[in-house]
Amino acid sequence: MTPLPTLRQLxxxxxxxxxxxxxxxxxxxxxxxxxxxxxxxxxxxxLEQQLVDRSTRRFALTPAGEDIAAxxxxxxxxxxxxxxxxxxxxxxxxxxxxxxxxxxxPFLLPRATTSLHKAYPKLDLYVREDLTxxxxxxxxxxxLDAALIAFPYEIPGIDMIEVTKDSFWFVCARDHPFAxxxxxKKEELKDCDxxxxxxxxxxxxxxxxxxxxxxxxxxxxxxxxxxxxxxQMVRSGLGATLLPDMAVREGLAKNxxxxxxxxxxxxxxxxxxxxxRQGSGRxxxxxxxxxxxxxxx
Numbered sequence: 001m002t003p004l005p006t007l008r009q010l011x012x013x014x015x016x017x018x019x020x021x022x023x024x025x026x027x028x029x030x031x032x033x034x035x036x037x038x039x040x041x042x043x044x045x046x047l048e049q050q051l052v053d054r055s056t057r058r059f060a061l062t063p064a065g066e067d068i069a070a071x072x073x074x075x076x077x078x079x080x081x082x083x084x085x086x087x088x089x090x091x092x093x094x095x096x097x098x099x100x101x102x103x104x105x106p107f108l109l110p111r112a113t114t115s116l117h118k119a120y121p122k123l124d125l126y127v128r129e130d131l132t133x134x135x136x137x138x139x140x141x142x143x144l145d146a147a148l149i150a151f152p153y154e155i156p157g158i159d160m161i162e163v164t165k166d167s168f169w170f171v172c173a174r175d176h177p178f179a180x181x182x183x184x185k186k187e188e189l190k191d192c193d194x195x196x197x198x199x200x201x202x203x204x205x206x207x208x209x210x211x212x213x214x215x216x217x218x219x220x221x222x223x224x225x226x227x228x229x230x231x232q233m234v235r236s237g238l239g240a241t242l243l244p245d246m247a248v249r250e251g252l253a254k255n256x257x258x259x260x261x262x263x264x265x266x267x268x269x270x271x272x273x274x275x276x277r278q279g280s281g282r283x284x285x286x287x288x289x290x291x292x293x294x295x296x297x
Contacts, residue, residue: 007079009043010072012036013051017069020059091288092120098289099128099135099147103203103227104272107246108148108296115292132202139277146286148293150202151271159283160273161290164297167269168207170261171231171253172240183264186211193239195230203227203270207242210268231256244270246297 015025016036026036044051051065061069100109109127116123128135128144135147136155151160170184178184178192189211197204207213227247234241235256243253243260253260274290276282 003046005043005046007076009039009046010076012039013043014069014072014076016040016052017061017065090120090122091285092116093122095124095126096285097126097128097143097145099130099138099144099149101132101135101147101149101202102129103150103197103201103244104148104246105129106228107244107250107252108293111296112293115296116289119292120288131200133200136275139275142277142280145280145282146274146276146289148272148274148289150206151273152206153202155275157278158275159278159286160275161287162271162273163290163293164272165269166272167245167267168210168242168263169245169248169253170240170263171234171243171248171258172261173234173237174257174259175237176240176259178240178261179259181261184261185264186213186268189213195233195239195241197227197230198225201225203244206270207268210270211242211263227252231258234258 012025012029012031015028016022019025019028022037023033026033029036040052047064047068049064049068050062051068053060053062053065105127113125113127116125128138130138132149132153135144135149136153136158138144139147140155140157148163150166151162170178170189172179176192178188190213194213196207227243230241231243231252233239235258247253248260274286274293276286
């Protein structure tokens with residue numbers, strides 16, 4: 001690997017070229033003359049070229065020094081522009097890759113993307129929908145900047161900020177024995193067959209944990225891969241299910257002619273949050289997304 005001069009060395013050299021004096025250049029750079037002189041010698045040694053003509057009492061550059069001065073001016077200007085750009089950059093400008101799980105994406109993304117683009121018009125949002133495990137892997141690998149997922153879910157090296165709590169509803173057909181209830185107690189779920197998403201969907205585990213159930217309370221005859229399919233199976237009379245509040249509010253159950261019944265307090269729920277890699281510098285942007293999304297609930 002080719003050794004490269006530092007920006008500090010180039011700044012010192014350009015100050016010397018501009019002031020044509022070691023002492024005055026040192027003053028401009030707020031360092032001692034010996035410090036500046038040593039930096040220039042280090043630069044010459046690194047480039048293996050003499051940059052300052054020391055054979056005369058009048059300050060002068062060698063031909064190599066003239067060439068380096070012209071090139072260094074361009075490099076320093078670019079570096080200064082880069083620094084200004086970084087300082088002036090606002091959150092959520094440019095590309096941002098966001099992962100979202102399937103039990104959130106169709107119910108929140110249409111409104112969320114509109115709100116995000118309105119709040120951050122310079123944002124170029126790229127969304128990937130996938131299961132939590134796949135999103136966690138991509139997030140850890142740096143292929144995603146952040147992910148909107150349901151918690152609890154352990155991902156090493158990840159920070160999280162909560163967006164909202166998403167309560168569960170009991171959903172059944174109109175001829176179901178529980179259809180006329182005003183509220184449902186979690187204990188009553190043990191008396192009915194529940195259709196839940198198949199293993200691998202975190203909503204299944206969250207629903208079971210939140211309602212103090214065990215796997216045997218879920219009907220083994222069906223393993224759904226989407227809430228839309230799950231609702232149609234409930235409509236066919238195969239059993240009841242649990243839907244998150246965001247799906248119910250978007251009319252998923254109502255449009256299928258099903259009954260949605262709230263749970264008695266304390267209502268079981270899952271936590272929705274934005275996750276990002278520790279040390280990735282995305283915390284401020286994740287918080288900005290969380291603030292926009294929280295306003296949608």
